[in-house]
Amino acid sequence: MVVDAVILGAGMHPWGKWGRDFTEYGVRAAKDALAEAGIAWTDVQFVVGADTIRNGYPGLVAGSTFAQALGWTGARIASCYAACASGAQALDIARTRIMAGLCDVALVVGADAAPKGFFKPVGGPGDPDWLRFKLLGASNPVYFALYARRRMELYGTTQDDLAAVKVKNALAGSLNPNARYRKAVTAEEVLASPMVADPLRLMDICATSDGGAAIVLASRDYARRLGARDPVRLAAISTVTPTFPNTVLELPNFATDSAAAVPPPARPFRSAIAHAAYEEAGIGPEDVSLAEVYDLSTALELDWIEDIGLCGPGEADKLLRTGQTALGGRIPVNVSGGLASFGEAIPAQAIAQLCELTWQLRGAAGARQVEHARIGLAVNQGLFGHGSAVITTR
Amino acid sequence: MVVDAVILGAGMHPWGKWGRDFTEYGVRAAKDALAEAGIAWTDVQFVVGADTIRNGYPGLVAGSTFAQALGWTGARIASCYAACASGAQALDIARTRIMAGLCDVALVVGADAAPKGFFKPVGGPGDPDWLRFKLLGASNPVYFALYARRRMELYGTTQDDLAAVKVKNALAGSLNPNARYRKAVTAEEVLASPMVADPLRLMDICATSDGGAAIVLASRDYARRLGARDPVRLAAISTVTPTFPNTVLELPNFATDSAAAVPPPARPFRSAIAHAAYEEAGIGPEDVSLAEVYDLSTALELDWIEDIGLCGPGEADKLLRTGQTALGGRIPVNVSGGLASFGEAIPAQAIAQLCELTWQLRGAAGARQVEHARIGLAVNQGLFGHGSAVITTR
Amino acid sequence: MWFTVEDGLTYLVGTQCTACRTVCFPPKTGFCPNPRCDGEQLNETRLSRSGRVWSYTNSCYPPPEPFEAAEPYVPITIAAVELDREKIVVLGRVKDLTVADLSVGMELELTSEDGVWLWTR
Amino acid sequence: MWFTVEDGLTYLVGTQCTACRTVCFPPKTGFCPNPRCDGEQLNETRLSRSGRVWSYTNSCYPPPEPFEAAEPYVPITIAAVELDREKIVVLGRVKDLTVADLSVGMELELTSEDGVWLWTR
Numbered sequence A, B: 001m002v003v004d005a006v007i008l009g010a011g012m013h014p015w016g017k018w019g020r021d022f023t024e025y026g027v028r029a030a031k032d033a034l035a036e037a038g039i040a041w042t043d044v045q046f047v048v049g050a051d052t053i054r055n056g057y058p059g060l061v062a063g064s065t066f067a068q069a070l071g072w073t074g075a076r077i078a079s080c081y082a083a084c085a086s087g088a089q090a091l092d093i094a095r096t097r098i099m100a101g102l103c104d105v106a107l108v109v110g111a112d113a114a115p116k117g118f119f120k121p122v123g124g125p126g127d128p129d130w131l132r133f134k135l136l137g138a139s140n141p142v143y144f145a146l147y148a149r150r151r152m153e154l155y156g157t158t159q160d161d162l163a164a165v166k167v168k169n170a171l172a173g174s175l176n177p178n179a180r181y182r183k184a185v186t187a188e189e190v191l192a193s194p195m196v197a198d199p200l201r202l203m204d205i206c207a208t209s210d211g212g213a214a215i216v217l218a219s220r221d222y223a224r225r226l227g228a229r230d231p232v233r234l235a236a237i238s239t240v241t242p243t244f245p246n247t248v249l250e251l252p253n254f255a256t257d258s259a260a261a262v263p264p265p266a267r268p269f270r271s272a273i274a275h276a277a278y279e280e281a282g283i284g285p286e287d288v289s290l291a292e293v294y295d296l297s298t299a300l301e302l303d304w305i306e307d308i309g310l311c312g313p314g315e316a317d318k319l320l321r322t323g324q325t326a327l328g329g330r331i332p333v334n335v336s337g338g339l340a341s342f343g344e345a346i347p348a349q350a351i352a353q354l355c356e357l358t359w360q361l362r363g364a365a366g367a368r369q370v371e372h373a374r375i376g377l378a379v380n381q382g383l384f385g386h387g388s389a390v391i392t393t394r
Numbered sequence C, D: 001m002w003f004t005v006e007d008g009l010t011y012l013v014g015t016q017c018t019a020c021r022t023v024c025f026p027p028k029t030g031f032c033p034n035p036r037c038d039g040e041q042l043n044e045t046r047l048s049r050s051g052r053v054w055s056y057t058n059s060c061y062p063p064p065e066p067f068e069a070a071e072p073y074v075p076i077t078i079a080a081v082e083l084d085r086e087k088i089v090v091l092g093r094v095k096d097l098t099v100a101d102l103s104v105g106m107e108l109e110l111t112s113e114d115g116v117w118l119w120t121r
């Protein structure tokens, strides 16, 4: 008999460029999530923090930092790091502990205070991340642009399509009080924004932000005792790694694996991430009511839509052009506004995606509510073979 | 019905000052653990890495680094950091996933390549860890010495007692092929070593080392299918945090919590760590056959012996003087040689403790074998409210 | 930093939660560390100027940077001092005393020099 | 770094596992990345000197340090090139071509300048 993990509460600190300590964003999000759950901080048995890493280690181990800021209670803690998938791994660790029967209620928190501009290399000489900047000048947008250009040449995606993704997500973000950018934009504005890495313009690429997000997870029994009727269920989390040989060039690498000695896997990495979650949840892409995908660039949203199986390869543009991925369409994508409206706050990102799915499945998403939302999917991918897919059901 | 997690294999890269990349130590330990388990790397469903942090982030996220070095298989991964308890948290994450029925077999790896001398602050100005060096000159041995001096004045522990701890552990370490220091020492040598932080001399304080350790965990069913008879069981892992107000001064803090508004908890932090593990395993201190405790200093071994309940406060010196904590004594402590013989390789440390308990409980510890070893306990404590206790049974 | 001098007397400056009266040193912003308190207003407060030695030690070798060690180096003495009213133990360097002069329970009082607080007799 | 020049021709230098023949770039030490191979002997090997463009882009703004950008800055062009024999895609800066000159599938060959390999026509 499997123990179900359900979502008791979600909370966010609005994304922005606030310039304060990340602890404050995380604690504020945690307090909001606890309030929504209707429990006290002292009820929490397990705290998992998604680590921020750019500030060095001391005092900044997230689980411990948030637990201490909320006040030491003797609760168990864990802190994890998995680049953009950090938040999902934190959720996975908490959910698993509940499913193992080792705890009833857990708090998951991620927050970040991001630097401005390009992400700079953290390591020093000899470090692979340092070398890709030194030798190639290959910033993150360069990798995003390689994917975008290949898509354009293979599938006929146009700059207008990319702009249309931004227009769609900006409109959604304008309806979200937690988004950093809350202004609708026109295709003309996107196409007039300066080119950063051809074919991606400034408005095609997500910014770096400050923000925080938190989720209170509990066993279904605990939720029932608390009187939570029909809570949103955390049905699956996938954190699979690539399978050798990974033939898609990934940040921050200089090259792919070689497929000369071993043939590539049937499913490329991004598809495999989503596939594992579908399998665990026992559902398929046709069951999904809405999806939050990781739009580091406008073009990447189109890639993801295909990778999670909402359509075949090269068909995402058609979904977009016919309005099917917009709010009110057949399968809305990034109704939160996505990274386009939030910007990246890395350890908070996957948790923020789950906040959106939770509110949507509860029918509590206000002006951006997706009708009849029953099953939500959120996916992302980070450096070093990290990625995640999360499925919620109701 | 609770799923049991058992230990299929243990592996270590010998501790030393090898000056190579930490990946090599971890992979070597992992391969040894897999060989001992009798399974292939491709059988592993989940890899958890305990992070090393002093080298910056890129490429050094342990779970991903080890998984990639062993070859991407699509296995799920996690990476965690909890200072000296990192290895225990990694074990906890893997064990929990097995107990939840989400995987059958997992690999846990930790490795480090440590810098020489005092640990230096990692963060910059404004960081609490930087400030304790800047304002107070308070290196780690300063904190260890404060505990040692207080113990001496409260309980009458002498410099000779401290030296006797080192003599005992060095003798044990001389029997351990994975130890870095394999030479027996005399009390005279210890007492003649230079004073570092009064009352602690150079030979009272543990060094920083390179090393790696790995454990293969599995469900009892999986072990049975593999033909593993009577495997060592991972009966409990505690990763509890302090309870406010924590009235013991901890690294890297400037002060304790204040106990003026809220009375201190009945059980101080270190005792609480062990207590939670005893509760989970359903045993008590009187059941323990051997213990590995975190002897960052000789004096701290004595503190820990009391904190885990092997005797009352102030009575550890008597156990030591009467040989009860030595190999062959009633309750041997640090028969691996302890940190005194290994030095710290932070993310590997708690995993290495579990390797020792595993080999001891299997009767495979060679010259340092504890007779009739049935129950083992390992404890440690790190910065930022981290600590762990692990209990194995057979 | 974290102290003030008035009429030649040095005071550590911490914070106190207006809701539960919990004292913190170093001063804190944001949230009260008492897990049963939702207080977010932490006001500056002066701590007691003297307390009893909880423990003490020295650093026989020069601490690493960013510490600025005197040359030639003379071992610095460090004490953890328990303040009775605040029930808090505060670490500090010790002025003009070596470990031979100290014992657990001895009363020390606060002074300051070169931008840092110091414990002394 | 990671390439060699012989008779005026530039070759990328990777490694090849003696057990399963898997090729790596950049060169690797230690363990073969093929999860079904226990090989630990990775020998240096020269890669094919030409391949077909997998994708390409540029950097319209100067990349951050440690990149040494020319002043005044001219956008650098970057291509990912697929080597047929090794079935590997290798990133590199492109010499003397802009994005307008490139297309997916175009053949490029290797050259080098100022200590770094470059793709060119």
Ligand SMILES: [Zn+2]
Pocket: C017, C018, C019, C020, C021, C022, C032, C033, C034, C037, C038, C039
């Ligand atoms: Zn308060």
Ligand SMILES: [Zn+2]
Pocket: D017, D018, D019, D020, D021, D022, D032, D033, D034, D037, D038, D039
């Ligand atoms: Zn091979």
